[in-house]
Amino acid sequence: MSTPVVPLAAGTPADDMSAVAQRISYKTPIVFAVATLVCLLGFAVGAPEGETTFQIASGSGWFTIPNFGVPAAATAWVLTLLLAAATAYAFWLTRARRPIPMWLNATVGLLFVVGFLVWVGAGKTSVIPVTSLLAGALALSVPLIFGALSGVVCERSGIINIAIEGQLLFGAFAAAVIASLFAQPYLGLVGAPLAGASVGAVLAWFSVKYHVNQLIVGVVLNTLVLGLTGFFFSTVLRADVSTWNSRQPLGILEIPLLSQIPVLGPVLFRQTILVYIMYAVIVLLQIMLFRSRWGLRTRAVGEHPKAADTVGIKVNPRRVWNTILGGAIAGLGGAFFTVGSGLAFGREMSAGNGFIALAAMILGKWNPKGAVVAALLFGFSKNLGNVLSTIGSSVPSELLLMLPYVITIFAVAGFVGRVRPPAAEGIPYTK
Template sequence: MTAPSRPAASPVPPETGKPLPPISWKAPIGYSVTALVALVLFGLLPAGGRTTTFTFSTSKDFFHIDPVTVPSRTAAIILSLVALALAGVSLWATRERRKTGVWLPALFGVAVVLAFLTWAVAGKAQPLPVTGLLQGSLFLAIPLVFGSLAGVLCERSGIINVAIEGQLLAGAFAAAVIASLTHSAYAGLIAAPIAGALVGLILVYFSVKYLVNQIIVGVVLNVLVVGVTSYLFSTVLKVNASTWNSPPKLPTIEVPLLSQIPVLGPVLFRQTALVYLMYVVVALLQVMVFRSRWGLRLRAVGEHPKAADTVGIKVNRTRVRATMLGGAVAGLGGAFFTVAAGLAFGKEMTGGKGFIALAAMILGRWSPTGALAAALLFGFADNLQVVLGIIGTPIPSQIMLMTPYVVTIFAVAGLVGRVRAPAAEGIPYVK
């Protein structure tokens, strides 16, 4: 008789003696399928024209960059093959258990997006303004960046913040009202984080004091803020819009010299004060969360509150402060919808951006810089459908309107991989 076969053991590295974790083929398969689809759709199928033109310069740049015209089908095929080669690199790295770093998904995304743009704008009389596309993407990503940063602060301390949508809406409402009454957009910019912090205070009060399920409290707060702001809009703001709902717009501030650098200048240094404030907040929180004593205590409370309490850290007080700070950051992002965009307040004008910010936080792995990168991705998808809608594209407009949400679903489902939230997230602490 032959002995029963045994399953093959996991490879054991001689230096540790411990079995290696199983190989995940999720990323290389996803890259390969996406590259093949791009090759078929954008390279092999007929486009609307033979050439595609991209423009890069604005009238205020130091020097002018001539428009670039490329053969549509050839460029799309080359870019798709580059993406397929990167998928092969991912396959090899996964097989050899090597880490590729951030550069591979970044280059892969650029190649696929450029292949799509080459196909979508082929033969159009109006060229694709690359600088305007990037500039608008950064601007539209503002509420997503601030909202995802709010989620990072709250969830690193152990509080699940589903109320980001309500905090954004409260910030937009407060910014519009205060800016209208004071005739100062900067006054609205100060009022917005106060409103967001109040929503955060209610969230953490019920979560810490009464141990209510944090997800339920967040959902209820979203509905509460929508109801209160809609009622005040109908009874006060709409009745006397000239007094209560005519906020001035934040002026565009051009940084001398830097704003005149082609492409990068208009995108990064020809923006409103809210964008420059976003740069500061992201850098500051990245340092504070991962390079400061305060950040160490914050992460300790979110990972192991009992151990943090043992060494003298006030767990619930830390959670209250972090959640209020997160609410203030989200409220600041709400100012985008009114004083930054130059719009009057409207019912539910945030349009679900708070939930996309939650997805950006998860995709960014609970890191300020990671959340920034994910929010920029979603902002690009949001602005892309606007720009292509103006230029014209063979894709139906209904599908283009779905782009930001489809990108959100695929990014979280296909690109996150194995991530671990803070261990004590959503768990009340009772001393």
């Protein structure tokens, strides 16, 4: 006698059935629990005596917020309890097979950072400048954001862009030379993307036309740009600094009214034109990638080029032009190192930011918004090390410089959720 088959209730969606069959993953709640444990044992238990003083805003805004101090021990315990509550809520959501909202991730991160700042600043006479900390974090994130967005454009098209480091460095070189030669920093913003686009064009040429391994091409281009810029720096730029490598800083542009908002005003709206261009690129790329025909076709050639080809999309030309576009975006980010920071060009001044930008792209799951958030996190960790050294903290700044790489390891290991690159990434397409 055969076993009767019980039919599903009418209207039962297949997605619900797959969700029931899917195994529950407690990775995110475990990360929350580790953060809570660190806050408890590291910040609350045996917390230093005294207060931690924060400086929120100065008199440059609409109104002045005076410095205020918080008791270190009591604040650490309160933050630990809040983290414990957030962790319990995350476990409950996971157990109920509900997604953990983004605001909960942001809240846990904010509580942990505040707990760390309270701990390192306890009992010290110097204050923790919150506005300067955030402004410096944004500044250090500029090349990372441009580099990460470059990676998103290229890899969504199916081209692995390991050459972001070279594109940043060549953009910095071109911006410095052109701005110095014409004594006009804004012309440097024209030369930087052209320099980055040239590196992207070489990457696309070898990857698409000759099917050379894209990882190898990227590494070779990084080495080539490093050698070329180092050679010209030693032989030309040093020989006549005033002509070829003088400082040409971009001016600060304050947006009326918005720049007077406490905290956010100085951080977001008292910036150079390069930062405002970055804002526009972020918004435009997010919209274009997911709300336009160009974005749909770009994602199609990165996910399934054969299917895209069958509906008339020219796969290889689109990959070439998008790789050149990605190089231009990265090159524009390289201008931050010279005209954006008011510095002359220096040898190897990109200092590995291109590889950190790649990590931000991976952590952001090949999404412009996610890549920007990850880049801001990395920039914050860098600037936090600088701030801690100024207030005399005993925490080695080198530990904070390790943070971007540690976060990347956790991201690749899957602790931030599923990380899946475009399916056809790095695979040449032959029609």
